[in-house]
Amino acid sequence: MASRVIPVEPFDLVIFGGTGDLARRKIWPALFRRFVAGQIEGDVRLIGAARGEMDSAGFRDVVQEAIVEFGGEESRRKANLSAFIKMLSYVTLDARGEAGWVELAKLMRPDRIRAFYFSVAPSLFGDLAKRLHKHGMADDTSRIVVEKPFGRDLESARDLNRVLARHFDESQIYRIDHYLGKETVQNLMAIRFGNVLFEPLWNSQYVDHIQITVAESVGVGGRGDYYDKSGAMRDMVQNHMMQLLCLIAMEPPAKFDPDAVRDEKLKVIRALDPVRGADVVRGQYEAQGDKADYRTQVEDPDSTTESFIALKALVSNWRWAGTPFYLRTGKRLRDRASEIAVVFKDAPHSIFGADAGRHRNILTIRLQPNEGIELGVTIKEPGPGGMRLIDVPLDMTFAEALGPEDADFPDAYERLIMDVIRGNQTLFMRGDEVEAAWAWTDPIIADWEAGASEPLPYISGSSGPDEALMLMHRDGRRWREIKP
Structure with missing residues (x-):
């Protein structure tokens, strides 16, 4: 009774905080499992971005280790893992400065869905959103994914919503709750x-x-x-x-x-x-x-x-x-x-x-x-x-x-990340819900x-x-x- 898996359209996905704990434990393994299932295929770019100095080869080693540890049974099939790892690249980037942003912009393609996963502290959300626009990486088809906490009270939640709204429409903001x-x-x-x-x-x-x-x-x-x-x-x-x-x-x-x-x-x-x-x-x-x-x-x-x-x-x-x-x-x-x-x-x-x-x-x-x-x-x-x-x-x-x-x-992360790529916000929280x-x-x-x-x-x-x-x-x- 296996369900039919429909591949998503080609896309570029940037994981800010791509070497962090959440990315290692959940995000990269989730993407790998969707790749093995046949939902991610073709011309896809998966880009990690973080402060740490590293080249793409070193980053692929980090992700491979994470998938072997947290990716489940499929991670032991070397052919699958090797093919997935080839999709990865890395940019050393300063969220509050200018370092790395030009290099990241060069990796973005104009004819692809663009998704940016903010796997970082909420205090950096505004900086990331601002620089994505400044460097021309945000357009009408771009989506951002933000992790909780969505503020720590009503006032901070409103502030966070206002910061994101300066650069992205509500239809482009995916507040993820893995439940x-x-x-x-x-x-x-x-x-x-x-x-x-x-x-x-x-x-x-x-x-x-x-x-x-x-x-x-x-x-x-x-x-x-x-x-x-x-x-x-x-x-x-x-x-x-x-x-x-x-x-x-x-x-x-x-x-x-x-x-x-x-x-x-x-x-x-x-x-x-x-x-x-x-x-x-x-x-x-x-x-x-x-x-x-x-x-x-x-x-x-x-x-x-x-x-x-x-x-x-x-x-x-x-x-x-x-x-x-x-x-x-x-x-x-x-x-x-x-x-x-x-x-x-x-x-x-x-x-x-x-x-x-x-x-x-x-x-x-x-x-x-x-x-x-x-x-x-x-x-x-x-x-x-x-x-x-x-x-x-x-x-x-x-x-x-x-x-x-x-x-x-x-x-849960597998399903939700694929919903981001498909542009389906049903399982994501809206700003007025949060407030x-x-x-x-x-x-x-x-x-x-x-x-x-x-x-x-x-x-x-x-x-x-x-x-x-x-x-x-x-x-x-x-x-x-x-x-x-």
């Missing part, structure tokens, strides 16, 4: 809008509540300096989890068109109620066994940055009035697992009596590590002894359902920074602070146990 490139996230839209079974039930009349969980078993590790300036709210909730909430809650767009989809997501963000202080729980992990304490992994030994967030959000519109959305994310939790659980209401009347117990249908969308979709249904337990009810899953794990030929799904998300998040963060609360300690390897459990218990609900 939206996951197969299951996109299948969420297919499930909702491609099946008559679910959409009539997708509202407050039938849905009791929705849980969105992104749990990580690792700590901040080598990202301590960055993470301590961001925390779980800025690093995860404001972007990744907000996007998941929007896809779950949005109205059906008129068509599967980039602006139609993003218009509906924006309406969800603007319909979110302000979050009360009592509806947010912050946490910070403590040492357990050989696991380090959060504060020993960051510069500030008295840090009050949260490594865990749980909150209750309400969408005040016709579809979702009264249906809570519970979000939680954190580091050093028991398991690494991400899922969306749509918990439907109880049947209005049970004909089986009190002894049958309480049973609910739950639609679970697993994002990682084993992408798939599961629908819990109630059936009779086999055997004699009366009508005893049990819950069983109707499970569609993609790797099992679609067979071994399709088990190796494209990585609306910050407008909702900023008051929550402002309360913390004003000293309204301190993060609560939780033991590494646990499910987070006990107070997060109470966030659900007081509503007569409970968090689902996460299964990796």
Whole structure:
């Protein structure tokens, strides 16, 4: 059941920060896998640009090592790797100066799609955009890809949007969120809008509540300096989890068109109620066994940055009035697992009596590590002894359902980079989306920074602070146990 791969048009792609960690771990391996799949072929130029002094031969060695380490099984096929490496070249470049820009401009071809991936700190976005225009590399067909963080609050997000808008139209700006490139996230839209079974039930009349969980078993590790300036709210909730909430809650767009989809997501963000202080729980992990304490992994030994967030959000519109959305994310939790659980209401009347117990249908969308979709249904337990009810899953794990030929799904970066080349912005955030998300998040963060609360300690390897459990218990609900 292998899917047909359609090659993209010839293009020139420049990766600014081409020797950095993100490029080595994600971008170059993603491009290589698309090359092996047959989606990149013909007259394509892949150009790395960074400050380090290096020639193209040395750069090819760097990329080859990265692909061997992070590229998966295909990287061991030397013929594929050798052919891919020949597409690469390198320019030593100063983002804030003039060095290297003339050389880069000479590599650009006027009859090709041009894409520029800003795999650098956001403080350099404006400098790169300005110099691309100054040296004649930006035209109507050019596209830029920018990585999060898209600001750290509403004011900085607006500033960043203004800087980019001076040189590029919104239709040329691709704000990448790798969560939206996951197969299951996109299948969420297919499930909702491609099946008559679910959409009539997708509202407050039938849905009791929705849980969105992104749990990580690792700590901040080598990202301590960055993470301590961001925390779980800025690093995860404001972007990744907000996007998941929007896809779950949005109205059906008129068509599967980039602006139609993003218009509906924006309406969800603007319909979110302000979050009360009592509806947010912050946490910070403590040492357990050989696991380090959060504060020993960051510069500030008295840090009050949260490594865990749980909150209750309400969408005040016709579809979702009264249906809570519970979000939680954190580091050093028991398991690494991400899922969306749509918990439907109880049947209005049970004909089986009190002894049958309480049973609910739950639609679970697993994002990682084993992408798939599961629908819990109630059936009779086999055997004699009366009508005893049990819950069983109707499970569609993609790797099992679609067979071994399709088990190796494209990585999120593979899909999203190819969407950039095709000019499809559906899975990328628009500037007004980013600003609306910050407008909702900023008051929550402002309360913390004003000293309204301190993060609560939780033991590494646990499910987070006990107070997060109470966030659900007081509503007569409970968090689902996460299964990796």
